[in-house]
Amino acid sequence: MFRFFFLLSFFFFFQACSDIEKEVTLFPDNGLAFMFYPNDKAKNDSVAANLAYGAAFTVHPQAYYTLSMDSDPILPAPILQLHRVLLSTGEDNKVNYTTRKIRHLKAKKIKDRWEYSFQAEESESAIWATTLLGENGDNYSGKIKNFLFEGEGSFSQSFSLNLIVVGDFQSTTDGLDENALADELLAAFRKFYVGIQIDTCYIHYAHHHPSLGKKYPKDEPWLAGSSSEDIMLTELGGWGKGSTFYALDLVLVHRIDVDGVLGYSSLFSANLGGGDLSTIVLGTHVKNANTEEALTSKKIIETAVHESGHFFGLRHTTSTSTDIMLLGDASLIEDGLKDTPVCDLVLRYGKSKAKIIQNRGFSWPLPIIPKMIVRADSEMDDLFAACPDASNLMFPYVNSKKIEGFSKEQLEILKKNLSLIEH
Numbered sequence: 001m002f003r004f005f006f007l008l009s010f011f012f013f014f015q016a017c018s019d020i021e022k023e024v025t026l027f028p029d030n031g032l033a034f035m036f037y038p039n040d041k042a043k044n045d046s047v048a049a050n051l052a053y054g055a056a057f058t059v060h061p062q063a064y065y066t067l068s069m070d071s072d073p074i075l076p077a078p079i080l081q082l083h084r085v086l087l088s089t090g091e092d093n094k095v096n097y098t099t100r101k102i103r104h105l106k107a108k109k110i111k112d113r114w115e116y117s118f119q120a121e122e123s124e125s126a127i128w129a130t131t132l133l134g135e136n137g138d139n140y141s142g143k144i145k146n147f148l149f150e151g152e153g154s155f156s157q158s159f160s161l162n163l164i165v166v167g168d169f170q171s172t173t174d175g176l177d178e179n180a181l182a183d184e185l186l187a188a189f190r191k192f193y194v195g196i197q198i199d200t201c202y203i204h205y206a207h208h209h210p211s212l213g214k215k216y217p218k219d220e221p222w223l224a225g226s227s228s229e230d231i232m233l234t235e236l237g238g239w240g241k242g243s244t245f246y247a248l249d250l251v252l253v254h255r256i257d258v259d260g261v262l263g264y265s266s267l268f269s270a271n272l273g274g275g276d277l278s279t280i281v282l283g284t285h286v287k288n289a290n291t292e293e294a295l296t297s298k299k300i301i302e303t304a305v306h307e308s309g310h311f312f313g314l315r316h317t318t319s320t321s322t323d324i325m326l327l328g329d330a331s332l333i334e335d336g337l338k339d340t341p342v343c344d345l346v347l348r349y350g351k352s353k354a355k356i357i358q359n360r361g362f363s364w365p366l367p368i369i370p371k372m373i374v375r376a377d378s379e380m381d382d383l384f385a386a387c388p389d390a391s392n393l394m395f396p397y398v399n400s401k402k403i404e405g406f407s408k409e410q411l412e413i414l415k416k417n418l419s420l421i422e423h
């Protein structure tokens, strides 16, 4: 309390003595409907359009960030104001936010770009938001072109896995028990995360959890989204202490109780400890109308690696209509990477049903991004296999093409984003 008072006093003192530059503060005023992510290359038109009025992003302690855009030939560079977003849950369980200004940054002109660099002096990850101050003391009115947000931290290029078995699990349909599945998971992560070390895969059982075990009976086939309200089983994240606490939490349930969904992760969950956004959910089965289908270990493992890609900030190579609807930005039709092709068929599929959610407000936690299996018309598996990006791990649909892995640009994003996340 004392420290806060001191800082506040200092601020007023500074204001009173500084006539050279009158500081105007512009707070976000638009509901913070759009978020952006480090090292993301997607088009993000809605972020660019909202940067002056409020766009949100996650920062990690002590990481270095650069926000940049093309310079305008006529207008002077805006001031970037950064605000910390403070979340609170209201009586109706709705998440509300307030903001407090923390930074005021001038642009550096580097060639034909304006760059704003800063370090996140936070003790834990936090949500910040932008505003851009124009020359007349109001929101900058220039068009933001080629917006880019880059981040790099100092955490290691290695991580471990937690396989957290929830409820009844005997074996996968091809006969792997949890020990064999953990071995195969580890082998797959080691194969696909080229240049990143995957140390080990720990196995845990939800019914053994020291404080929550009773909530997860050993004999119950767990249906994520029905057996308990939290589809992500967030409370099971951050298992144990030390290296198991900071391992990537793969929560294995009987099935996700949503048609056709094999796995869930939030886009750039970026939390290897416990708490919000620390889990990835995987089913051993997939729901298909009133029935279900048992998955092979290969499908479960490929889904795990796919979801981990989202967890560390990768988008689908081509966006599904659901992605565009959830993210609310029609410019996000693909990941923006030069070395991952785009598939017209994915863009057309389901488009007639999807509508972008209008008048979006701040949403927290972040929208969760599924890996889908297509069953309504199973010939889609073969049609999707003809997509030029079908063999990439971040292709959104299960299909009959052999998975080759992540692209070079995807691996670069994974490495940079891993360096940001405490582990």
Ligand SMILES: [Zn+2]
Binding pocket: 306, 307, 310, 316, 369, 370, 371, 372, 395, 396
């Ligand atoms: Zn996905």
